[in-house]
Amino acid sequence: LKIATGKSHAKIILLGEHAVVYNEPAIALPLPDLNMLVTVTKRDFGQIILAENYQGPLSEMTEAFEGIRQLINRLLKFFKMPNLAFSLKIQSTIPLERGMGSSAATAVAIVRAFFALFETPLSNLELQRWANVEESITHGSPSGIDAATAAHDVPVWFMKGNLPEPIAMDLDATLIIADTGVHGQTGLAVSVVREQLQNDPIETQNHLTALGDLSRAARNFLAKNSADKLGPIMTTAQEHLDAIGVSHPYLNNLINAALEAGALGAKLTGGGVGGAMLALADNHADIEAIIAALEKAGAREIWVQKYQVKRG
Numbered sequence: 113l114k115i116a117t118g119k120s121h122a123k124i125i126l127l128g129e130h131a132v133v134y135n136e137p138a139i140a141l142p143l144p145d146l147n148m149l150v151t152v153t154k155r156d157f158g159q160i161i162l163a164e165n166y167q168g169p170l171s172e173m174t175e176a177f178e179g180i181r182q183l184i185n186r187l188l189k190f191f192k193m194p195n196l197a198f199s200l201k202i203q204s205t206i207p208l209e210r211g212m213g214s215s216a217a218t219a220v221a222i223v224r225a226f227f228a229l230f231e232t233p234l235s236n237l238e239l240q241r242w243a244n245v246e247e248s249i250t251h252g253s254p255s256g257i258d259a260a261t262a263a264h265d266v267p268v269w270f271m272k273g274n275l276p277e278p279i280a281m282d283l284d285a286t287l288i289i290a291d292t293g294v295h296g297q298t299g300l301a302v303s304v305v306r307e308q309l310q311n312d313p314i315e316t317q318n319h320l321t322a323l324g325d326l327s328r329a330a331r332n333f334l335a336k337n338s339a340d341k342l343g344p345i346m347t348t349a350q351e352h353l354d355a356i357g358v359s360h361p362y363l364n365n366l367i368n369a370a371l372e373a374g375a376l377g378a379k380l381t382g383g384g385v386g387g388a389m390l391a392l393a394d395n396h397a398d399i400e401a402i403i404a405a406l407e408k409a410g411a412r413e414i415w416v417q418k419y420q421v422k423r424g
């Protein structure tokens with residue numbers, strides 16, 4: 113082919129962040145409204161990248177894009193076309209560095225685009241391995257949850273060291289995601305928990321186990337359209353996350369504002385210590401009121417993902 117495309121979308125951790133580093137399960141949900149399109153076009157010469165944050169030759173990409181550069185070089189080698197002349201355009205509505213897996217989504221869309229260009233079938237497992245090439249360079253995420261979940265377009269159940277398991281979701285509800293504006297630092301947050309575990313092993317382990325139990329309970333409610341039960345699980349998870357030291361006053365503000373405005377539940381998502389929170393609301397709730405409350409409480413940016421199951 114002369115031109116091919118690959119798509120992917122954002123994901124968000126519903127439950128289980130941090131506990132997943134200690135072998136408890138986590139649940140990640142796709143955010144299909146925040147997506148990415150990669151277009152590869154063969155050209156006569158050059159290897160050109162056209163992204164919002166970088167336009168230029170592949171070989172001159174700076175360190176921040178090292179994962180992408182190496183991924184593309186590995187793909188070209190795999191297809192035995194290391195000098196293929198192409199342009200690769202990345203169009204994305206996924207916010208960067210907000211715990212929505214934008215780098216893993218980029219990797220997935222690039223891999224899909226090249227496999228399409230070379231008209232080669234690609235299994236989910238292969239896709240995940242390829243995405244990991246980029247993620248291990250860009251993130252070094254302790255659990256590997258981002259690369260594992262990005263290859264799936266459905267909710268996944270993830271345990272460290274295992275393949276992610278697609279799980280059933282029958283949920284009519286809306287997720288409202290709000291950014292504190294404080295740069296979340298996943299690496300720092302992970303080390304906060306590690307220290308807590310050393311200083312106060314019994315108490316900290318209890319919180320991590322409780323977080324795992326909440327993921328296990330949530331799985332059932334997710335499959336049974338029980339947003340009213342899922343919400344309180346999220347809020348309880350937030351209490352445990354706060355207790356292990358990964359929340360932040362700005363996160364707590366937004367979480368309280370969402371709950372007061374009628375959300376069924378709310379918690380931080382991803383690494384914490386800043387970053388983003390998410391609230392769950394009934395589709396018939398006053399979503400605008402929750403958004404207004406979050407704005408008033410200082411949310412820097414807000415994204416809304418509505419889930420609606422078609423019933424036949």
Ligand code: PMV
Nearest residue numbers: 129130211253254255382383
């Ligand atoms: O901030 P994110 O979306 O990269 O998620 C981090 C999740 C943690 O559990 C805190 C760390 C990990 O590697 O799983």
